[in-house]
Amino acid sequence: MNHPQDGCASLGEKWKSFPLSWHEIFGHICYICGKIRVMTNEFHHVTVLLHETVDMLGLKPDGVYVDATLGGAGHSSYLLSQLGPEGHLYCFDQDQTAIDNAQVKLKDYLDRGMVTFIKDNFRNLKARLAEQGVSEIDGILYDLGVSSPQLDQRERGFSYKQDAPLDMRMNQDADLLAYDVVNSYSYQDLVRIFFKYGEDKFSKQIARKIEQARAIKPIETTTQLADIIKSAKPAKELKKKGHPAKQIFQAIRIAVNDELGAADESIQQALELLALDGRISVITFHSLEDRLTKQLFKEASTVDVPKGLPFIPEEMQPKIALVNRKPILPSQEELAVNNRAHSAKLRVAKKIRK
Numbered sequence: 017m018n019h020p021q022d023g024c025a026s027l028g029e030k031w032k033s034f035p036l037s038w039h040e041i042f043g044h045i046c047y048i049c050g051k052i053r054v055m056t057n058e059f060h061h062v063t064v065l066l067h068e069t070v071d072m073l074g075l076k077p078d079g080v081y082v083d084a085t086l087g088g089a090g091h092s093s094y095l096l097s098q099l100g101p102e103g104h105l106y107c108f109d110q111d112q113t114a115i116d117n118a119q120v121k122l123k124d125y126l127d128r129g130m131v132t133f134i135k136d137n138f139r140n141l142k143a144r145l146a147e148q149g150v151s152e153i154d155g156i157l158y159d160l161g162v163s164s165p166q167l168d169q170r171e172r173g174f175s176y177k178q179d180a181p182l183d184m185r186m187n188q189d190a191d192l193l194a195y196d197v198v199n200s201y202s203y204q205d206l207v208r209i210f211f212k213y214g215e216d217k218f219s220k221q222i223a224r225k226i227e228q229a230r231a232i233k234p235i236e237t238t239t240q241l242a243d244i245i246k247s248a249k250p251a252k253e254l255k256k257k258g259h260p261a262k263q264i265f266q267a268i269r270i271a272v273n274d275e276l277g278a279a280d281e282s283i284q285q286a287l288e289l290l291a292l293d294g295r296i297s298v299i300t301f302h303s304l305e306d307r308l309t310k311q312l313f314k315e316a317s318t319v320d321v322p323k324g325l326p327f328i329p330e331e332m333q334p335k336i337a338l339v340n341r342k343p344i345l346p347s348q349e350e351l352a353v354n355n356r357a358h359s360a361k362l363r364v365a366k367k368i369r370k
Contacts, residue, residue: 062164063090064357068344069157069297070095072364078102079154082145084138084282085109087163089118095157096125105131106145106153108138110187111166137187139278142285156286157297160279160305162186162269164356174269176261179239184265184272194268198235203227213276213304214267222248222264238265266302276308283312287336290367295339301359306343313338313365339364 070091073081077100083092086109096105105125109115115133125131134144138158145153166186167174173183173194184194201209203223210219225248226235235241242261249260270276286296300306316336321328343361350357 062354062356063088063094064159064354064360065299065344065346065350065362066090066094068362069159069299070098072297072339072344072362073155073157073295074293074366075099076103076154079104080150080152081105082141082153082156082286083107084141084156084286085159085163086114086118086133087159088114088165089121091157091159092118092131093122096122096130099130101128101130103130106134106148106150107131108134108136108141108144110135110137111163112188114163114165117165137278138282141282142289145289151289152291153286153289153294154291155295155297156289157299158279158283158286159299160309161275161301173238174265176238176242176259176265179237181237182235182241184269186273190273192272194272195234195236197268197271198226198241199230209271210264210267212267213270214263215303216263216267218249218253224248241265270304276304279305279308280312283309287312287316287365287367292367292370295364295366297362297364300361300363306361306363309363313363317365333369335367335369336365337368339366 073095075081075095075098077098079099081095081099081104083095083105086092086107089107092105092107096103099105107115107118109118112135115135118133119126122131132148134148136144145151162174166172170178170180171183172185173180182194182198185192197206197209206223206226207219210216210222216222222245225244226241229235229240229244235244242259242265245261245264246254254260283296283298290296298309300309313336317334317338319328319332319334321332340363343363345362346354346357346360
């Protein structure tokens with residue numbers, strides 16, 4: 017009579033002859049699961065301030081709208097669901113992967129002729145819409161900065177948490193890489209970029225460490241760069257909350273993609289393109305983006321008139337009005353399920369005079 021123990025013993029003997037250890041098998045399983053996660057969620061993106069951003073546009077069923085930052089198509093999907101068959105959405109993104117994903121996700125609307133994808137930097141907003149015969153829009157939204165899928169795709173080189181070549185290009189056809197900035201820019205230029213775009217008080221020390229390291233050999237990966245940044249900061253600074261390389265990676269990313277310059281140009285064009293009562297929603301994720309948006313809205317919604325003027329002539333009246341003076345922030349419910357929403361702010365303005 018065979019006992020269960022005999023079977024277990026036999027299995028154990030067979031297992032000993034298996035060419036891989038438990039450790040190795042577990043490693044392979046983790047690797048495969050990781051690959052599956054990347055493939056199935058390659059452009060997975062938890063949209064921030066989804067309903068607030070779109071609903072604040074005051075959608076008209078037959079209106080013409082623009083999603084200037086397509087990304088994972090979360091805002092676009094919801095916006096299109098609120099339009100009638102005569103409405104239309106133009107989606108901009110300079111990342112071909114984002115457009116490829118959205119063409120699948122929004123196929124139903126694409127088949128109905130309700131959406132047009134434009135692969136370009138949103139700084140070319142006005143010109144590219146003109147090519148489509150569009151000179152006026154009823155609303156536009158921006159979700160500024162790097163998208164979650166771009167951060168999560170290791171090979172894109174945006175994250176200091178994953179080792180990858182220094183890339184950071186939002187547009188994979190662009191020439192300038194993070195590698196070029198780190199290895200070719202002068203000490204003075206690095207300090208300027210780190211101060212201006214990263215607001216890091218150790219910018220000089222970090223730039224000097226980079227200069228010293230690259231003199232020995234090129235800095236090629238995100239991990240190498242993150243380690244150099246850490247080495248430039250005092251021990252007490254490293255104990256603070258948050259990754260010590262966060263601000264410098266942000267600065268390099270902004271420089272590589274000229275993010276603030278592009279946003280400045282695009283938002284100004286958007287304000288011009290708005291039809292009467294048309295609205296613009298802008299989500300920002302750090303102080304530089306928020307200050308820029310706030311300043312552009314302020315300039316468009318105020319007029320500089322001589323003191324003592326009894327009234328403001330109609331031709332001098334502002335064309336834009338703020339919809340919310342204080343930014344809209346994510347709810348506690350949203351923060352509980354999306355950690356990346358913590359720094360998000362939404363500002364909205366509308367066209368009140370042509």
